[in-house]
Amino acid sequence: MVKVDGSGSQSSLIQARDLDKTYRRGGEEIDVLQGLNLDVEAGEFVAFMGPSGSGKSTLLNLLGGLDVPTRGRITVAGDEITHMSSGRLTEWRARHVGFIFQMYNLIPVLTAFQNVELPLLLTKLSKAERRSHVETALGVVGLSDRMNHYPRQLSGGQEQRVTIARAIVSDPTFLLCDEPTGDLDRKSADDVMTIIEELVGRHHKTVLMVTHDPVVAARASSILHLDKGVLVEGKHTTPLTGAGGVA
Amino acid sequence: MKFARIILANLLRKKVRLLLTIGSFAVALFLFAFLAVVNDAFQRGADVAGADRLVIINRTSIINPLPLSYRDKILRIPGVKVITHNNWFGAVYKDEKNFFPQFVIDPENQRQVIPELLVPDDQWNAFVKDRQGAIVGARTAERFGWKIGDRVPLMVTIWGTGNWEFNIDGIYHGKRPQDDETQFWLQWDYFQEHVSAGIKGQVGWYVLRLDSPDDAVRVSKAIDAEFANSPFETKTETESAFLANWVKQFGNIKFLIITIGTIVFLTLLLVTGNTMAISVRERTPEFAVFKAIGYSDRAVLFFVLAESLIIALIGGILGLLSSVVAVPVLAKGLNGLLPALVLSPSTLVLGLILAILVGLISGMLPGLTAMHMRVVTALRRV
Ligand SMILES: Nc1ncnc2c1ncn2[C@@H]1O[C@H](COP(=O)(O)OP(=O)(O)O)[C@@H](O)[C@H]1O
Ligand SMILES: [Mg+2]
Numbered sequence: 001m002v003k004v005d006g007s008g009s010q011s012s013l014i015q016a017r018d019l020d021k022t023y024r025r026g027g028e029e030i031d032v033l034q035g036l037n038l039d040v041e042a043g044e045f046v047a048f049m050g051p052s053g054s055g056k057s058t059l060l061n062l063l064g065g066l067d068v069p070t071r072g073r074i075t076v077a078g079d080e081i082t083h084m085s086s087g088r089l090t091e092w093r094a095r096h097v098g099f100i101f102q103m104y105n106l107i108p109v110l111t112a113f114q115n116v117e118l119p120l121l122l123t124k125l126s127k128a129e130r131r132s133h134v135e136t137a138l139g140v141v142g143l144s145d146r147m148n149h150y151p152r153q154l155s156g157g158q159e160q161r162v163t164i165a166r167a168i169v170s171d172p173t174f175l176l177c178d179e180p181t182g183d184l185d186r187k188s189a190d191d192v193m194t195i196i197e198e199l200v201g202r203h204h205k206t207v208l209m210v211t212h213d214p215v216v217a218a219r220a221s222s223i224l225h226l227d228k229g230v231l232v233e234g235k236h237t238t239p240l241t242g243a244g245g246v247a
Numbered sequence: 248m249k250f251a252r253i254i255l256a257n258l259l260r261k262k263v264r265l266l267l268t269i270g271s272f273a274v275a276l277f278l279f280a281f282l283a284v285v286n287d288a289f290q291r292g293a294d295v296a297g298a299d300r301l302v303i304i305n306r307t308s309i310i311n312p313l314p315l316s317y318r319d320k321i322l323r324i325p326g327v328k329v330i331t332h333n334n335w336f337g338a339v340y341k342d343e344k345n346f347f348p349q350f351v352i353d354p355e356n357q358r359q360v361i362p363e364l365l366v367p368d369d370q371w372n373a374f375v376k377d378r379q380g381a382i383v384g385a386r387t388a389e390r391f392g393w394k395i396g397d398r399v400p401l402m403v404t405i406w407g408t409g410n411w412e413f414n415i416d417g418i419y420h421g422k423r424p425q426d427d428e429t430q431f432w433l434q435w436d437y438f439q440e441h442v443s444a445g446i447k448g449q450v451g452w453y454v455l456r457l458d459s460p461d462d463a464v465r466v467s468k469a470i471d472a473e474f475a476n477s478p479f480e481t482k483t484e485t486e487s488a489f490l491a492n493w494v495k496q497f498g499n500i501k502f503l504i505i506t507i508g509t510i511v512f513l514t515l516l517l518v519t520g521n522t523m524a525i526s527v528r529e530r531t532p533e534f535a536v537f538k539a540i541g542y543s544d545r546a547v548l549f550f551v552l553a554e555s556l557i558i559a560l561i562g563g564i565l566g567l568l569s570s571v572v573a574v575p576v577l578a579k580g581l582n583g584l585l586p587a588l589v590l591s592p593s594t595l596v597l598g599l600i601l602a603i604l605v606g607l608i609s610g611m612l613p614g615l616t617a618m619h620m621r622v623v624t625a626l627r628r629v
Contacts (some may be wrong), residue, residue: 066539066622087543094541099538101626104532109256119540121249166540 002046002222004231008039013206014063014174015039019072021058032058034229040174045200045207047217048147049234050226056210057178059226063208064097064176066088077173094122097135098167102179105163112138113147114161119170137165140203141195157188164195174206175199193219208239249548254553265558268522272562272605273569275515276598280570281577283594289494296487298460300360301467303453304489306480310335312449313479321455324469326462331356331448336433338401338411340391340589347387349431351438351451358454363422364430370395370417378437381413384428388418406442422533424589427613434558454486458482512605520609523555527613534617535625551614554606559606560599567598 008015017122021033040046042162048056061067063074065081073082083093099105107114116137120130138144141161151159167175177196181189197219199205209220217223223234258265272564303321305311312334321330336349354375358366367381374380383393393399393415400410413433421428439447457466467483475483484492494500527534534547571590578588 060624064539090538090541092544093539099536099539101536104626105531105536107256107536109260110253114252114256118253118537118542121253122541127249140629 001041002044002224003039003234004037004193004224006037006039008037011041012039013042013077014208015075016063017073019059019062019074021055021062021067022070025235026031031229033062036230038063038071038224038231040206040208042206043195043200043204043218045221046209047220047223048208048210048226048231049212049214049223050215052212054226055229058228060176060178060210062209064099065093077224090182094119094170096121096173098175100160100163100167100172100175100177102182105166106138106159108151110147111150112154112165115151115162116166116169119166123170133169134165137169138162140168140199141165153187156184157191160184160192161195164199166193167203168199168203174208177207177209179210181211189213189216211218249516250550253556254550256556257530257550258554259427264522264526268519268558269562269565271518272559272602273566275511275605276563276566276602277570277573278511278566279598279601280567280594281574282508282511282589283597284574284588285588286501287591288588290491290498296490297363297456298485298487299457299463300486301455301457301463301470301483302486302489303455303470303483305452305479306471306482310370311479312446312451313453313481315448315450317453317474317479317481320473321470323454324473326458326466326469328422328456328458329356329359330453330455331360332435332453333614334435334438334449334451335405336401336403336431336438337405338403340399340401343571345391347384347390347429347431348427349433351435352432353435354458357432360454363426364419365422366417366419371616374416377414377416378434378440379412379414380416380434380437382417382419382432383415384430385420386419386428387431388415388593406446411437411441426550435507506579512601516605516609519555519558519605524613524616525553526554527551527617531620532627533615534620535622538620538622539626548614548618551617552610555614556603556606556611559602559609563599563602563606566602567595571595588615 003012006017016036016038019033019036019038020031023030023032026048036059048059050056058067062069063076065084069082073080075081079092079096081089084092085142106112107118110118112239113134116134117130120133122132124215134148135144141164143161143165146154146158151162154162160183162182165194174195180194180196184192193216196207196209200207200221207220209216211217224231225234267587303313303317305313313332315332318330318332321327326464331353333353334351336351338349340347358371364384370382375380379398388566391399393400395417398416399413399415401413402408402410417430419430457463463485467485470483471481497505519594537547537550537588574588
């Protein structure tokens with residue numbers, strides 16, 4: 001179970017304790033996260049919601065090791081990442097995190113295959129092994145027939161599916177999705193969410209996702225709201241009602 | 248290299264820009280090679296000059312003569328092996344545009360003092376016997392289509408008026424590529440027959456060979472001391488010092504060329520630095536993605552540097568190769584106006600090193616920017 005009160009057990013996959021994040025802009029300080037706690041167990045699918053500017057991306061960036069908290073501690077699979085040097089953090093990201101952002105995920109001058117292969121170039125895998133991993137990943141997202149297409153030759157939904165393939169190709173510990181469907185029409189968003197659901201249901205991936213779309217959030221197993229710098233539990237979702245009341 | 252494809256794809260992303268940047272390198276390096284060749288031609292003194300040769304001119308200036316009677320006195324100075332003398336002939340072949348240097352020579356000692364300019368023995372013997380004979384450098388012979396046996400009229404300007412006729416008896420070649428193959432030699436005796444009585448027995452300058460180059464300073468001082476306070480005082484220098492002073496008459500060519508060269512490279516640096524900066528800025532979100540998925544800061548710097556280095560190498564090699572093709576053509580066009588234009592391997596190597604340096608420096612600043620850029624800031628900016 002997801003916990004937001006700091007009561008999670010030592011065995012949680014992801015554990016955040018007393019996270020503060022303060023930005024300094026000009027002379028002004030903005031306290032975005034204030035004593036945030038989070039425990040996520042392996043195999044969970046968590047959606048973060050909250051108004052724009054509430055700190056959802058900030059939280060995801062901290063959990064993904066792209067930024068460091070002002071205070072507090074994050075542990076993933078037993079490794080505390082909050083005190084790693086930026087070089088070690090980079091290596092840690094390569095091994096443990098798959099990222100899916102809202103846009104600009106793909107390198108436009110590389111084909112779908114080459115984009116998905118990027119994380120594997122950092123490993124010791126042989127060319128043949130890389131090929132088979134990339135083909136498997138593209139198969140999972142249903143794009144085996146688009147391997148040699150460039151991003152501009154793909155639809156927005158297909159681009160996000162290639163991004164998912166890249167995020168899973170190195171079999172990371174968990175996936176972080178920041179508004180993965182934010183730029184997509186309803187149908188493409190649906191396809192993307194179906195794939196993410198399959199990753200959780202069939203492949204037992206752990207997924208943390210930010211969205212402000214209640215219909216998208218409803219596909220997660222739990223929904224958390226960011227409110228005044230901390231997380232609060234939302235309703236457990238029932239597909240029909242969604243997460244009503246959240247805009 | 249498994250990253251080669253990424254670098255290549257990035258290079259080819261804007262083909263027109265790539266071609267223009269490569270073109271800038273090619274033009275700059277071509278210009279560099281050309282300037283270096285011209286500079287070499289003017290500074291050649293040092294590599295043409297024999298280390299064991301001294302040149303003796305009139306202390307007042309090179310256009311003032313020295314008496315022939317000095318020859319035997321100089322020969323008596325210890326350390327002097329052989330001596331020969333020259334006059335500047337300065338005649339015109341058909342048109343003043345057809346300039347080439349003509350020297351009155353002393354056939355007896357010419358080949359002992361200047362052995363690097365080779366004349367086959369049979370041709371030399373024919374020349375020595377032929378009072379109106381001439382030996383001509385291979386480049387000048389080729390330029391005017393002269394062959395052995397041709398009769399050539401030259402119109403004198405300094406030593407009288409009218410045409411003097413010459414028989415081409417031989418053609419000389421330089422032993423080394425930098426040797427001057429444009430000269431025209433005529434005999435001292437023929438010259439003496441035709442000049443007016445007042446200037447008979449006067450030579451333009453002497454060239455001598457020493458027993459050992461180590462004697463240069465001592466012998467020079469001895470010669471100048473010998474003729475001090477005479478109506479014809481001398482100035483004796485090593486051949487390389489003499490040639491260097493000769494070049495100075497044309498102004499400070501080296502300074503001019505270095506200045507132009509520096510401006511060319513600074514411009515190249517600004518142009519390519521700016522292009523790389525734009526190209527990296529456009530790709531900010533892509534670099535952010537690379538870093539997010541685990542590429543290190545150093546890998547990002549490497550991508551940028553590799554790109555600018557490849558551009559520099561391709562452009563530089565193109566420019567230098569075209570100079571290899573073009574310099575001989577230009578040399579032909581400038582026939583006789585300048586000493587032989589030779590593109591030396593060291594110029595090509597230096598050019599390539601400069602291209603690599605400009606490539607590295609122009610990639611360094613944008614590369615460091617990309618390296619230090621933080622993923623979260625980069626992703627927020629877009
Ligand atoms: N690098 C930064 N510098 C200054 N302020 C920032 C920075 N990143 C985010 N913020 C501020 O922090 C708050 C939360 O931002 P963010 O996490 O992007 O919100 P969300 O993703 O929920 O819309 C916003 O007020 C935003 O302006
Ligand atoms: Mg956000």
